[in-house]
Amino acid sequence: MSTTLSRPCPSCGDALQAHKLPALYSGDVEIDFCFGCHGLWFDQMENLKLSPEAVATVFKAMHQHRDEPRTPLNSRLACPTCRGGLVQGFDIVRSGRYITHRCAARHGRFSSFSSFMIEKGFVRQLTRPEIADIAKKVGAIHCSACGAPVDLRKEDACSHCRTALSLLDPQAVEKALQTYAHAPARQAWGSPSDVADAIVALEKERSRQQRERPAGSRQLHGPGGLGVDLLSVSLGLLGGLWND
Known part of the structure; x- marks a missing residue:
């Protein structure tokens, strides 16, 4: 897993850690982590492009940082690309309902680790x-x-x-x-x-x-x-x- 410093976190403003992970079919997809907020930034549709290996790698990274202090999310979240406010919404999958924060300009979305776990089927209600x-x-x-x-x-x-x-x-x-x-x-x-x-x-x-x-x-x-x-x-x- 390749790591570089990237854009500001939508919540706390700290530098996101950009990780290059294998994409579903070929090449890489770059996912931005904020371990201070326990969150993930996905550029447009990146959450659907993760290969099986990449999903497991994200889960492992979450496990490794599970005991670190968590910064509460701000009431206003900003897109790291355009700095516009993110719009809160919900998605529903078989394992439950989870919160999403999307950029109105469609640059991407911010997701908590817990929402990612629900989205990818690691939990049950x-x-x-x-x-x-x-x-x-x-x-x-x-x-x-x-x-x-x-x-x-x-x-x-x-x-x-x-x-x-x-x-x-x-x-x-x-x-x-x-x-x-x-x-x-x-x-x-x-x-x-x-x-x-x-x-x-x-x-x-x-x-x-x-x-x-x-x-x-x-x-x-x-x-x-x-x-x-x-x-x-x-x-x-x-x-x-x-x-x-």
Whole structure:
């Protein structure tokens, strides 16, 4: 995977990292990553030009950067080509509904990593009983699509963007990787309850780190896992997919 510095991120303005990946039929396609925002910029139709190997490479890159701090998306996103505002919309695929941010001048679109995972079939939507099971241990999370808080005890979808709650499912990942890269994934958990346990463990570790920081440098976090989302946590649980 070839890497060069490229255009400004539509959200944070930092330099996008341009990665040359194999195209579907021949040649290369250049995809721009922002690991600070956990986002991807696709020039017009580039998301449809990725070869199976390229899709697996993007997923691996997402996995490698899963623990890095995430900058919340700005309320206004700008096209890195013309600097015009991006228009928010939705696309629907078999694995769920996801948010897109498109340039009105058709220069391309900005997509979060979580939206990319939904688009390419790495996730499945949670059932209401599964959401209730997670809610017993975790009160609230961030929406993987827009970042808004979701109270699992009251909601079975994001009240802000109406995106359904999704989870990286081992069987879905295995099926997707067999389709894209012919590489099976190892199952790393047995149920959504295991994801809830992982969120609780992350919150305990975060609380410990907060207590050990000097008082003036402490950061406040909401209770019940508000600092995490289901897709990022389940991505972390798939640590056996590749040797980093």
